[in-house]
Amino acid sequence: MADDAALRRLLADIAQGKADRLAELYDLTSPKLYGLILRIQRDRAMAEDVLQDVYTRIWQAAGRYSSETGPALPWLCTIARNRAIDSVRRKVEHQGPELDNGEDWVARLIDPQDGAAEFMDRDALLACLGRLDPVHRDCVVLAYCEGHSREELARRFDRPVNTIKTWLHRSLAGLKTCLEAVS
The missing domain is CATH 1.10.10.10 (Winged helix-like DNA-binding domain superfamily/Winged helix DNA-binding domain)
Incomplete structure (x- = not known):
């Protein structure tokens, strides 16, 4: 995992439209973000779709990131968590809520x-x-x-x-x- 300064530089470059830097950010952060999404989503195929959506969001929102709000990785994790929760909500709207009390x-x-x-x-x-x-x-x-x-x-x-x-x-x-x- 890259340090915070490297992630901040990548986000600044992405905000300037440098697409190759998004690929670099993906390589550095996707295992962490995918794991976070998968814990919420639980469906691998859906988690992969959400991950793709997360990086689209990052591309769109990179200019709004400010190091004054905190380190870059928690900011990225927040985007991933929110997108995963949104995905679960959409699934619940279509299939109805389900709570498995035996689940950890x-x-x-x-x-x-x-x-x-x-x-x-x-x-x-x-x-x-x-x-x-x-x-x-x-x-x-x-x-x-x-x-x-x-x-x-x-x-x-x-x-x-x-x-x-x-x-x-x-x-x-x-x-x-x-x-x-x-x-």
Whole structure:
């Protein structure tokens, strides 16, 4: 993986329309971005399509990147994450929502090689999620792992939006308290 200065230079060149620099950026960052997309999307073919869309977005948005907003890689990861979530939402709109309670959601979200996620203790998070009411846990997972809006969750759980807000707020507070207690 290239250092931040190299990624910033590539983005600046891409913003100036240098297509060959996009190929270089792709070579340096696509394994990381593809892994992130695949953890959210879970379908390899769809993840590849999303990855292509991500680099189209990067091409279009490179001029809006500013090093003052932070390092380049998290900016790229944000684009990838948002595009992957959008893809999942489109899939849900066409096929309907589905939540597999047996799935390891934490493994999908936490990359052991990702420095930003090193603070998370996977086992503690799983234990704390397990303490939540199952409906509230599903609501949290759908909101924060799948990117569902409060309105979508309200329809799914047949509850008012304010109830969903309360569930999310209380569940996150409970998770925070639980995680602080185990650390």
